Amino acid sequence: MAFKDLREYLTKLEQEGELQRIEEEVDWNLEVGAVIRRAYDLRAPAPLFEKIKGYPKGYRILGAPAGFSRSGREYARIAISMGMKPEAGVGELIEEYIRRKKAPIKPMIVSSGPCKENILLGDKADLLKFPVPFLHDGDGGRYIGTWHLVVTRDPDTGWTNWGVYRLMVHDASSMGGLVSPTQHIGMMYYQKYEARNQPMPFAVVIGTEPVSPLIAGSFIPLGINEVDVIGGLRGEPVQLVKCETVDLEVPATAEIVIEGEMMPYERRNEGPFGEYTGYRSAHFGSPKPVYRVKAITHRNDPIMPVSCMGVPVDDDHSTMSVTVAGEVLDDLRSKGFPVKMVALPPECAAHMIVVQTATPYPYFAKKIAHAIWASSAGAILYWVVVVDEDVDATNLNEVLHCMFTRCHPDRGVYKVPNAPIYPNISTFTDPEDRLTGRGAYCLFDATWPKHWKPEDTPVKASFDVSWPKEIQERVLSKWTKYGYKE
Ligand SMILES: Cc1cc2nc3c(=O)[nH]c(=O)nc-3n(C[C@H](O)[C@H](O)[C@H](O)COP(=O)(O)O)c2cc1C
Ligand SMILES: [Mn+2]
Incomplete structure (x- = not known):
C-alpha cells in the first residue's frame, strides 16, 4: 500500500527509527539548517522540528526527508518511500525503479482534499505565514522550496511538468529561483509563455507523499507527465484536486x-544558495524570473519538508543515485548496450557516473559516454567512468x-571541450x-x-579469483576455527 x-510516511x-522529533524550540534563522546539516553528517534520523520560534505550535519542518541513514541501510528513506525494505541496496533500488516506471498510472481527479x-x-x-528557513549563512534569503515540486503546463500540448526547482522568498507574495x-520549466517559460508575452501559471506543492519529490527531481524525458510515473512507482494513482486560481491540478x-503566475520578462535577484555541488558558487544573487503568488x-x-543542500551526502545526492x-x-x-549496472557515487555530488559493462568491441566506452552526454541526465554527468563487468559499479573502492x-x-x-553544462552553479x-x-x-x-x-x-589477484573454489570454501568454512570471531 x-x-x-x-x-503516513512520517x-x-x-517506526523504522528514521525520525527524530525535536520538541526544543529552534530558530528558523540558521539553526534549523545547521541541525539538518549535522544530521546528514552523522547519518542521524530525519529531524522533525515541532516548535519553531515565532510560529504557532503545529507549524512544523521535516529535515533530511531522503537523507542517508546509518551504514548498511544508507538508502533506507528512499527504500521506505518505495515500500521496500530499509536495507535495500542501491542496485536493487535502481532495478526496481526501472521496472516500475515502465508501468505508469494516470492520476485521478477528486473534488476536494x-x-x-x-x-x-x-x-x-x-508566504511568511510559514516558518520558511534561512538555511546557510550567506544565502540570499529564506528558501521555501527545497523539497517540493513546481507544476506547469505546456500551453500547446497540455503536457504537465512536475520539477524540483529551488525557491527563495522575495517578500510575502513573490518568490524566485533557478x-x-x-x-x-525553462523550456516552457522562455520558449512558449515569455516568447508569446504571456504569464505562465504555476502551482508549487510542498509536503507530499514521498515518491513525488523523488520523481519530480529526476530527469524524466520531455513530454512525459511526472505524475503518471509517480503513480507507477506507487502502484496507485495520485489523487489530484483543481487549484483555486490557476488551471492546474x-x-x-x-x-x-x-x-x-510568472510574468514574462520580469526578473529579480535570487541567490546565492548552498548548492548540491557542495558549495555556494556565487557571492551575489543574479536576476531570475519571479513567481507571483495569487493564492495559498x-x-x-x-x-514543510526541507533539504539543506551542500557537501555530500544530502537528499539530492541520495535521490539522484537511484x-x-x-x-x-x-x-x-534500450540502445542495446550490454550494461550491467551504473552508479552515481553520492560522494561525487552527482557529477560522475560509473558504468559497469561488457565491451563487445574496441573503444566501446566512447559510445557509452556519448550516449550519456546526449541524454537529458547528461546535462550534469560531466565525468563518465567506464569499468569492466567484473568491477561492481556500486562499490566505490572497487571503482577507484x-x-x-x-x-x-x-x-x-x-x-570533450566546450560542452554545455549546468549554468550558474x-x-x-x-x-x-x-x-x-x-x-x-x-x-x-x-x-x-x-x-x-x-x-x-592482467589477472586480478583477489580472494575470489586467485584461489580455486574448493580452497575458498575450505577457508570460509574453517574461518572461526582459525580463531577469528567473524
Ligand atoms: C532537492 C532538489 C533541488 C533541486 N533544485 C533545482 C534547481 O534549483 N534548479 C534546477 O534547475 N534543478 C533543480 N533540481 C534538479 C531538477 O529537479 C531535475 O533536474 C529535474 O529533472 C527537473 O525536472 P524536469 O526534468 O521536468 O525539468 C533539484 C533537484 C532536487 C532533488
Ligand atoms: Mn519533466
Whole structure:
C-alpha cells in the first residue's frame, strides 16, 4: 500500500527509527539548517522540528526527508518511500525503479482534499505565514522550496511538468529561483509563455507523499507527465484536486500549495544558495524570473519538508543515485548496450557516473559516454567512468582501484571541450563561462583494451579469483576455527 500523504510516511519513518522529533524550540534563522546539516553528517534520523520560534505550535519542518541513514541501510528513506525494505541496496533500488516506471498510472481527479483545509486568497496569501528557513549563512534569503515540486503546463500540448526547482522568498507574495533553459520549466517559460508575452501559471506543492519529490527531481524525458510515473512507482494513482486560481491540478493531500503566475520578462535577484555541488558558487544573487503568488491553500498544522543542500551526502545526492542512475541504465539498455549496472557515487555530488559493462568491441566506452552526454541526465554527468563487468559499479573502492590501474593516463582519458553544462552553479568553470554554461566533459575508459590478446590482460589477484573454489570454501568454512570471531 502506497503512502497517501507525508504524514503516513512520517509514521513509518518513526517506526523504522528514521525520525527524530525535536520538541526544543529552534530558530528558523540558521539553526534549523545547521541541525539538518549535522544530521546528514552523522547519518542521524530525519529531524522533525515541532516548535519553531515565532510560529504557532503545529507549524512544523521535516529535515533530511531522503537523507542517508546509518551504514548498511544508507538508502533506507528512499527504500521506505518505495515500500521496500530499509536495507535495500542501491542496485536493487535502481532495478526496481526501472521496472516500475515502465508501468505508469494516470492520476485521478477528486473534488476536494486536506490541502483545501485553509484557503488564503489575495493579501491573506502570505508566504511568511510559514516558518520558511534561512538555511546557510550567506544565502540570499529564506528558501521555501527545497523539497517540493513546481507544476506547469505546456500551453500547446497540455503536457504537465512536475520539477524540483529551488525557491527563495522575495517578500510575502513573490518568490524566485533557478529557471534554467535546459530544464523543462525553462523550456516552457522562455520558449512558449515569455516568447508569446504571456504569464505562465504555476502551482508549487510542498509536503507530499514521498515518491513525488523523488520523481519530480529526476530527469524524466520531455513530454512525459511526472505524475503518471509517480503513480507507477506507487502502484496507485495520485489523487489530484483543481487549484483555486490557476488551471492546474495538485495532490489533494499536499501540506501547502502556492498558486500564481510568472510574468514574462520580469526578473529579480535570487541567490546565492548552498548548492548540491557542495558549495555556494556565487557571492551575489543574479536576476531570475519571479513567481507571483495569487493564492495559498494548506492543511491544518502544515509540515514543510526541507533539504539543506551542500557537501555530500544530502537528499539530492541520495535521490539522484537511484533515479538518475535508473534513467541512464534504462536508456543505455534500450540502445542495446550490454550494461550491467551504473552508479552515481553520492560522494561525487552527482557529477560522475560509473558504468559497469561488457565491451563487445574496441573503444566501446566512447559510445557509452556519448550516449550519456546526449541524454537529458547528461546535462550534469560531466565525468563518465567506464569499468569492466567484473568491477561492481556500486562499490566505490572497487571503482577507484579499477580507475587508477586500468585507465591509461593518456589514451584512456577522453575530453570533450566546450560542452554545455549546468549554468550558474557549476564550480570548476571560469567565472565568465559559468554564465553561459560553457564547460567540458571527460571520459575515463577503465576497461581493458579489447584488442589486447588475452595473455596480455592482467589477472586480478583477489580472494575470489586467485584461489580455486574448493580452497575458498575450505577457508570460509574453517574461518572461526582459525580463531577469528567473524
Ligand atoms: C532537492 C532538489 C533541488 C533541486 N533544485 C533545482 C534547481 O534549483 N534548479 C534546477 O534547475 N534543478 C533543480 N533540481 C534538479 C531538477 O529537479 C531535475 O533536474 C529535474 O529533472 C527537473 O525536472 P524536469 O526534468 O521536468 O525539468 C533539484 C533537484 C532536487 C532533488
Ligand atoms: Mn519533466
